[in-house]
Amino acid sequence: MEPSSSAERTADPAADEPLAHRRIVFGIVSMALLMASIDQTIVATALNAIRGDLNAELTWSGWTITIYALGQIIVMPLAGRIGDQFGRRRVFLGAAVLFTVASLACSLADNIYLLVVFRAFQAIGGGAFMPTATGIVSEQFGRDRDRAIGMFTSIFPLGGIIGPIIGGVIVTYWSWREIFIVNVPIGILLIVLGLKFIPRGTPAPGARIDATGAALLALTLLFGMYGISSLGSSGASPADPLFIGAEVLAITLGVLFVRHANRHAAPIIGVNLLRGGGFGAMNSINFLFGAAVLGFGALVPLYAESRYGIQPLQAGTLLTARAVGMICLASLAVFALRRTGYRGPMIGGFLLVAGGMTLMSLAPHGLTPYGWLALAAGITGIGMGLSIPASNNAILQLAPDQISAITGLRGMFRQSGGIVAVSVTTTILAHSANGGLAQAHSFLVFAAVLLLIVPLTLLVPDHRGSW
Known part of the structure; x- marks a missing residue:
């Protein structure tokens, strides 16, 4: 039977035979995923050091953790769809570059506000790793991709365990800035290996980004999660105007997103x-x-x-x-x-x-x-x-x-x-x-x-x- 779509035609060869360099590619994307996962928790051990060095308030220091989680939540679904449309290798390598540059910028920040901004960019890069890397693993392993994906996605929780230990050692023997600097050589290695071993994918023909849908989804998640995280970070009550306002905005934008997705020919x-x-x-x-x-x-x-x-x-x-x-x-x-x-x-x-x-x-x-x-x-x-x-x-x-x-x-x-x-x-x-x-x-x-x-x-x- 003739394949019914270009997506199916490109998927057929990969569904048969695993590719030659699949284990090397698996190691490359696993390293990226583990690095992004570690950075979720590694900063927690350095909060006191960051507060003292940058003379920052506790709430702003806490945002170095919160903004990373929020950024990943927003980026994950967007990066996954963009990777499917425009090529996972391209998005993965772009994420690696952004994560590496943002890590270097975090290590050089001289005030807490810049550090929070750079952490947001770091989160965008880190959040794009999981969906694009999973797609890359699927392409590489063909008929064995179910097992490969199961092993690959089990890596992510390990970062939450390793992060605090590594962070504690670095802060004890060096400073909080080395927590971010350590990502730079690893990121450069990822980019070099990725360029050499990750094959170019086949983007969907005629793909165009649904910018309106992407903006609506991102704002829905941003306001929704910001309102909820304000409860934990500031000890506010559910009757707090900040929480209520953020959630009302999130619900409104969410309704608009669903309406848009129902009407758009190729929604994000x-x-x-x-x-x-x-x-x-x-x-x-x-x-x-x-x-x-x-x-x-x-x-x-x-x-x-x-x-x-x-x-x-x-x-x-x-x-x-x-x-x-x-x-x-x-x-x-x-x-x-x-x-x-x-x-x-x-x-x-x-x-x-x-x-x-x-x-x-x-x-x-x-x-x-x-x-x-x-x-x-x-x-x-x-x-x-x-x-x-x-x-x-x-x-x-x-x-x-x-x-x-x-x-x-x-x-x-x-x-x-x-x-x-x-x-x-x-x-x-x-x-x-x-x-x-x-x-x-x-x-x-x-x-x-x-x-x-x-x-x-x-x-x-x-x-x-x-x-």
Whole structure:
């Protein structure tokens, strides 16, 4: 049968045979993804040093972290779609250049306002890595792309574990500026290797960017996430005019975006990727999963310190326990996906994470507080290792010519869920008499959210075998 579209014609050869340099390309894009992920958390260890050196207020210092998360949320879906339209290699290399230059600019900033601006540009580059790199991996591995994508997207959570450790070492022995300088030689290496080994893709013929749709989507996410993050960063209440105004603007712009997407011939994000053919259920799962898992992970060290008086360095290693559990199972889960399908690992993983969160909220039994929390964190890691590869691959095979766009949306929904969860939880903690106990209750809420996700997995098309 003759292919019905140019997208299918270009996809057919890649669907048959993996390409020769696929492992080198996998290493290149993995390095980029890990670097962008590390930069999400590495700055947290340097906030006090940044405040002292730049004579900055705490709120503005905190924005060096917040603006990076916001920038990534905005850029992920846009970069994915632009990569599908104009070539993933081009967008990936452009992102590498921007990330490297912005990192150098961050290291040279002489005031906090410039640092926040440069961090925003760094976020744009870092946010474009995940969707474009996933598309590049898909092109390289052909019939094995399901396994390659499962392994590749499991790299991203590791950055959140490694970042604080690397940041602590650099700040201790050098200064906060070296946190950004270290990206420069790595970024240059990425660009050189990318130019040599990543092949040129085939952009969609006659592709034009939907500038209006891109602007509406970006502004919707910006105002929505800014309003929510203001709850956590400033301790404002939901009745605060800033929060209400930002959310009203976000809802209005979101309605305009949906109307535009329904009417435009080639929208930046098609409405079918938001709610059609299993996408709506998976987008909801990703948002709730991000809220429960990313929000939970960000708050574990604080919980250990506030409820049990565990020292900060030891509290941080609880995330390492979770990472070990995740790594141990993720690689096995990836190679078992063709036999198990997606629903079973997702449901089993969500239940295990919920169980680990519930254990963490309870008082220790027969173990020291640290041992109890480490056990609970390890169980959540095993659950994440089981569920993340399946949830990363679910529904990708429904639109293989739009893998970058789908990956960008997945990242957007997960990161948005994480920001919502952290902001709401920290607002509640700011108004509670017993922060440790309030956090224990929040973990039970996160566990309940994961249980609510389970019925949604039945709406996601299951798949066994290769794509």
